[in-house]
Amino acid sequence: ERKNNEDEQTPLQKCLDYLHNILVKKDINGFFAYPVTDNIAPSYSKIILHPMDMSTMKENIDANQYATLLDYKADFKLMCDNCMTYNHPDTIYYKEAEKLLKSGLKLMSKEKMIQLKRCMP
Numbered sequence: 001e002r003k004n005n006e007d008e009q010t011p012l013q014k015c016l017d018y019l020h021n022i023l024v025k026k027d028i029n030g031f032f033a034y035p036v037t038d039n040i041a042p043s044y045s046k047i048i049l050h051p052m053d054m055s056t057m058k059e060n061i062d063a064n065q066y067a068t069l070l071d072y073k074a075d076f077k078l079m080c081d082n083c084m085t086y087n088h089p090d091t092i093y094y095k096e097a098e099k100l101l102k103s104g105l106k107l108m109s110k111e112k113m114i115q116l117k118r119c120m121p
């Protein structure tokens with residue numbers, strides 16, 4: 001049967017989905033799963049001018065908005081940095097962001113990204 005082309009993922013999208021699924025699992029409390037709203041975080045939209053969250057990153061993957069692995073990594077880092085800007089170091093959110101960032105940067109280290117690139121046609 002005719003393949004519906006827009007559903008087929010590019011090799012890059014497949015790689016990004018692989019990384020994304022690992023990172024989503026690390027966010028056990030779901031603090032990074034959806035956009036932070038002003039009602040759960042007072043004045044959030046005034047303090048954080050470029051919000052980012054995992055659901056938005058997934059939409060970007062599916063819409064093929066990331067040209068490279070590094071573009072995805074930049075949004076991941078933005079998400080963690082926003083959290084460590086808005087929340088004080090002694091909060092659960094800041095601590096989770098630190099932990100998530102550390103393991104995310106290991107997962108998307110230079111050498112790991114080179115290896116991933118190798119398995120992209």
Ligand SMILES: COc1ccc(C(=O)NC2CCC2)cc1-c1cc(C(C)=O)n2cccnc12
Pocket residue numbers: 030031032033034035036037040041082083086087093
């Ligand atoms: C999608 O964002 C969230 C979703 C759920 C929760 C949540 O379950 N919070 C409960 C744990 C103590 C209240 C928190 C958040 C949350 C993320 C964040 C971030 C990422 O800064 N945040 C900051 C202040 C207050 N709440 C939050």
